[in-house]
Amino acid sequence: MKILIYVYDGMTMLDAIGPYEALRYMTNTEVIFVAEEIGGVKADSGFIDINVKYSIEDINYADILIIPGSPVGFMKEMNKEHVLNWIKEVDKVTKWTTSVCAGSIILAATGLLSGLKATSHWKPIKLLSEFNVIPTRERVVEQGKYITAAGVSAGIDMALYLSHKIVGEIETKAIQLTIEYDTQPMYNSGNYSSAGDDVLKIADRKLSKDAKKELGLLGMLKNSKNILKMIR
Structure with missing residues (x-):
């Protein structure tokens, strides 16, 4: 199982690292970070870099494609025609094409989500409608082979949801335990609908x-x- 995570300057690091930490434990799985160009990719904070060894020119095949989001950087990515074309090319062979946070807006810009429901971070979610996508305020939304996750931490939920579909309940529970994903937040304010x-x-x-x-x-x-x- 080959998993590609597309990374870019200005992305929210947890959008990429969260799914990576969960999915890398799946049996017979290879997770690869790929960017527009080989080299350093800087997170939205400006303090963390990922050294990417593969460019979109090197790899155009994956079983799973993951597109992380960002506060603003996604706006730049969704206007890069060669990046959108690469996503569409990889999507031809994927079993699952997924996104986290505002990554769904990059995915929507390709036209692949047209007419479908999708979620995103609560702040830019309305932008989905500009691409004939139905904005849906849910944690994880599945539409055929397309799975979109809401903001940041929802990427881990999406990864475990995907793992369950691929390797089943027991192994996914083991993965959840491996990363000790046992969320017990102090406040019930992590959702748009529950925050005052x-x-x-x-x-x-x-x-x-x-x-x-x-x-x-x-x-x-x-x-x-x-x-x-x-x-x-």
Whole structure:
């Protein structure tokens, strides 16, 4: 089982690493990070890099493709025609094509999700409708071979959901135990529907601050006002 995780500058690191940590324990599985070009890929925080050994020119086959999200970086990726074409090419042979967080918007930009339901991070989820995709505020959404996950930590849930379909209940439970994925949050505020208005306002400010910072890191400041309008 070959799993490709497409990574790019400005992505949210856990969107990629969360699924990786779960899926790498599946029997007979190879997980590969692939980027537009070989070399360092910088996370949205600007402090963590991944050294990627394979480019999209090197690999166009996978059983599973995973596209992580980002606060702003996805906006740049969804406008790269060669990246979208690569996703569509890999999708021709995948058993599962998946995304985490705003990665679903990159996937939607390819046209592959047209007419289907999909989820994303609560902040940019409405952008899905611009690609004839039905925004759905659920943790994990399955539509045929397409599986989309909501924000950040939902990527681990998606990976375990996928593992269950591939290797079954017992091995997936063993994987969950291996990574000790036993979430017991202090507050019930990790979901858009359960967070109060005061919490949403503060979270929105934090995300907007991060988005402005990332726009600077990506050299997109001249487009910042338009981009921020789209993700509000």
